Amino acid sequence: MLDGRYLRENLEAVRTAMGKRAGDWDFDRFMALDDERRTLIQEVEGRQALRNEASKRIGEMMRAGDHDEAEVVKAEVRQLNDELQELDERLQSTEVAVRELLLRIPNIPDESVPIGDDESDNVEIRRVGEPPAFDFEPVAHWDLGPALGAIDFERGVKLAKSRFVVLGRDGARLNRALINFMLDTHGARGYTEWSVPAMANEETLTGTGQLPKFAEDLFHTDEGLYLIPTAEVQLTNLHRDEVLEAADLPLRYCAYTPCFREEAGAAGRDTRGMIRVHQFDKVELVKFARPENSMDELEAMVTDAEHILERLGIAFRTIVLCTGDMGFGAAKTYDIEVWLPSYNDYKEISSCSNCGDFQARRASIKFRSPGEFKGSRLCHTLNGSGLAVGRTLVAVLENYQQADGSVVVPEVLRPYMGGQEVILPVVAREGDGS
RNA sequence: GGAGGGGUGGCAGAGUGGUUGAAUGCGGCGGUCUCGAAAACCGUUUAGCGGGCAACCCCCGCUACGAGGGUUCGAAUCCCUCCCCCUCCGCCA
Structure with missing residues (x-):
């Protein structure tokens, strides 16, 4: 397996070094999937941060006895969780796709290896x-x-x-x-x-x-x-x-x-x-x-x-x-x-x-x-x-x-x-x- | 195969719903002390991912207490499934 980050940042160099070895491995599909993956991560983690913060507030409200106020925030978090579930499913399937792809790309030949077909x-x-x-x-x-x-x-x-x-x-x-x-x-x-x-x-x-x-x-x-x-x-x-x-x-x-x-x-x-x-x-x-x-x-x-x-x-x-x-x-x-x-x-x-x-x-x-x-x-x-x-x-x-x-x-x-x-x-x- | 017990940080071992990434001890690392070492004392101590950054061993966020799912605003803590380990019985090279 190659390092996904390295691959992303050196795509053309790797594509060239790999030559025929990569076969029909789809570099462009990898980039598209990886972009999507990173975007989804940011969306998911942003909402998780919001949820964590809200949950902490709810705990404080409950202890202070502000039950009604807590219920309002609870409803907000429930809403947040609905969004999260959908986003999370998309993220997981994208991550699986990226990993599947990465597991199938061969290693990069060392510079000292002679170039050849067979x-x-x-x-x-x-x-x-x-x-x-x-x-x-x-x-x-x-x-x-x-x-x-x-x-x-x-x-x-x-x-x-x-x-x-x-x-x-x-x-x-x-x-x-x-x-x-x-x-x-x-x-x-x-x-x-x-x-x-x-x-x-x-x-x-x-x-x-x-x-x-x-x-x-x-x-x-x-x-x-x-x-x-x-x-x-x-x-x-x-x-x-x-x-x-x-x-x-x-x-x-x-x-x-x-x-x-x-x-x-x-x-x-x-x-x-x-x-x-x-x-x-x-x-x-x-x-x-x-x-x-x-x-x-x-x-x-x-x-x-x-x-x-x-x-x-x-x-x-x-x-x-x-x-x-x-x-x-x-x-x-x-x-x-x-x-x-x-x-x-x-x-x-x-x-x-x-x-x-x-x-x-x-x-x-x-x-x-x-x-x-x-x-x-x-x-x-x-x-x-x-x-x-x-x-x-x-x-x-x-x-x-x-x-x-x-x-x-x-x-x-x-x-x-x-x-x-x-x-x-x-x-x-x-x-x-x- | 049958019955029971258990899986928490490098190790040992707390923790039964709230600010616990996780007490305490050991180990490790840095320091004080010492001619030096030991002892003692002080401090420190995980990994993966995403973002920031010229860059980082830096900063921010997320995730992770065997694995996966569920309940909940919130789970190491409650429920379900699976995996693994230990003890006893049976079987067996």
Whole structure:
């Protein structure tokens, strides 16, 4: 959410900075509604002031015994209240309309973000590592996974529906190893670990910006709860309606959670394999920072996410998203893309964003610094995947596969898998029991 | 799920229709005292919105005592609905 007052006073500048991003958002309607809102506020408050003053007088009259006189003033106030009721209803509906509008305008891109229409205008920042050079034909994870007994697509469909997967045996262990490796690594680098609900209420989803605009992307239950699409919503909303101490900033949090996405608009995309599924595991990073530090904190967060892939020894590149490709709440976003042999290309595995004060304003997350300034100010919030576990598992399988169909376990994961060094195909094992 | 109790300022805790944004205590902040600190004493201490103003950490107004509605000239105080918390019972991982 943008600051309504700021928007009102800088309308043309914001309209220009927003470019295509604003879509069909109606700046002129906002101005008209906001003008009406402020006019109504003045009319309502003027009458309320009159009423308060009259009520006080009535109290004095009653105590003095001037009951007849009091009755006259009472009648006047009744008249005033009739007017107030009508005005108040108009004010409330106008305020709702203004807020509805404000909740649907995206964040303003940071000046450093490249201008562009879509992903073709994103800018590559760096590449790290070399894609593996296989002396055999590498197998895609949708074939490799089942052969290893690590991924079972059919049974995922049986248990739930399409775009759900089951992980088995070494696949399940590898998944767990990745989660623990990521959490431990981030923990050692200063992130505090949390475990949070997989469901969230409407207020929480509104705080981070998923609602009201993107309800169709979410699974929901009755009783008004939603399955979280990312731990970002929970970690960020931990401090909703709170005032943090400046000395504690930046706060660095991480959490592992399952993530649930309807993927309503992605029919036909990434249909093979487990790249795009309804439920996946993710380790998420979230920061609360002072405004003047948030861009530096974003760079550091990207480094922290990249660090996971470096330790795993898998090639990746980092890009900065252009204005047209950024998410709703972001002021600036870096994507980290991992090398996938099956795609013969880099594929998104992490997205790290600085949301500026956009979420903080919606969720009321502030910080104070007595002696430095009076009152409180909005924090900046940041979030990033560190990393998407499912896609990391795919990357490990595909990048570490051998000619014999086995997969070498990356060194850093072996302590998390009881020292296991290689994952063997099902046929090569005994007593598998499949 | 059943029965009962409760939601007031950073915390504790008064307040059952009138000038209470809210006693008192603690905490916090500023000051006096002190070489310094503690103690003591004095003062101070919420947020949102609208307006004023070149601008404001300033001035004026409005709103807010879990949320929403109602009664009333006037509600933290009375009535209704909902949410949340606590205790006991039942059930259960």
